[in-house]
Amino acid sequence: MLDLVRLSRDAVFPPGGEELYRQIGRLTELGAGHEVIDAACGRGISSLFLAQTFGCAGVGIDPDQVLVDQAEGRARDSGVHGRFTFETAALDDLPFKDGTFDVAIGEIGLAAEADPARAVRELARVVKPHGCVVLVQLIWTGHVDPARREILVQHLGARPMILVEWKQLLRDAGVVDLTVEDWSDAPSPFRPSAGGPFPDFAEIFSARERFDILRRAFRRWGWSGVRGAVLREREIHRLLTRERVLGLSLIKGTKWPAPDAPAATT
Structure with missing residues (x-):
């Protein structure tokens, strides 16, 4: 699925959509004057949405230089270039104080590109005391044998964990007061219509866009490669939507000051 999506000329919003990221802004009371780091930012779609919607500044980090270049280009076109920038760096060794x-x-890409424990510790490290750490992650919600799990991991381009594992990583990194929201498909006051986070290829793009993507996929892989990618995507989509082995969770917490940290002054 990700191979097909990357061949699209259009940006595809991450799972959860704009409403999930509006909720992040609300939960963290995001606004002008706030600095944000978005790790595993990809092409910068959600980063720039936050910058445009809430007026925040910050930086997006991703280990993939191609994606960072695309994010930088999108930032220039969006009018927030200079206020929100993008850098290539390891997610478990962030280049900030x-x-x-x-x-x-x-x-979501955090656990796919780095050791999740180290990556979460790095996120907590670069946040100010009493600042917020937010994870948007795929969560295993049903039993899947190891072989099938690995197939899903390869398909999704991300490595899900169970919810208690993510919460423990945050606590180990000094992040407390955890709150969790399930954004798998349940309606909420901020998301009034239900819809799963794993749309089918046909649901993401129009017929014209699908034809354009498949035409370029044919040039790259040939007919057998295109057919195999589409059939594999459909099979895994059925596994995700019918057996419901994966969900999408928003986990938010507050960084607790270190015991020897100086008290804040006003």
Whole structure:
């Protein structure tokens, strides 16, 4: 699925959609003057949405230089270039001083590109005391044998964990007062219509866009490669939507000051 999506000329919003990221802004009381780090930012779609919607500044980090270049280009076109920038860096070794940001967001790609424990510790490290750490992560909600899990991991381009594992990683990193919201498909006051986070290829793009993507996929892989990718996507989509082995969770917490940290002054 991700191979097909990357061949699209259009940006595809991450799972959860704009309403999930509006909720992140609400929960963290995001606004002008706040600095945000968005780790595993990809092409910068959610990062720039936050910058445009809430007026925040910050930086998106991703280990993939191609994606960072695309994010930078999108930032220039969006009018927030200079206020929100993008850099290539390892997600488990962030190039920032302790306590730099007001809010840190760990996107779905966090566990795919780095050791999740180290990546979460890095997010907590670069957040100011009493700042917010937010994870948007795929969660295993049903039993899946190891072989099928690995197939799903390869398909999704992300490595899900169970919810208690993510929560423990945050606590180990000094993040407390955890709150969890399930954004798998349940309606909420901020998301009034139900809809799963795993749309089918045909649901994401129009017929014209699908034809354009498949035409370029044919040039790259040939007919057998295109057919195999589409059939594999459909099979895994059925597994995700019918057996419901994966969900999408928003986990938000507050960084607790270190015991020897100096008290804040006003």
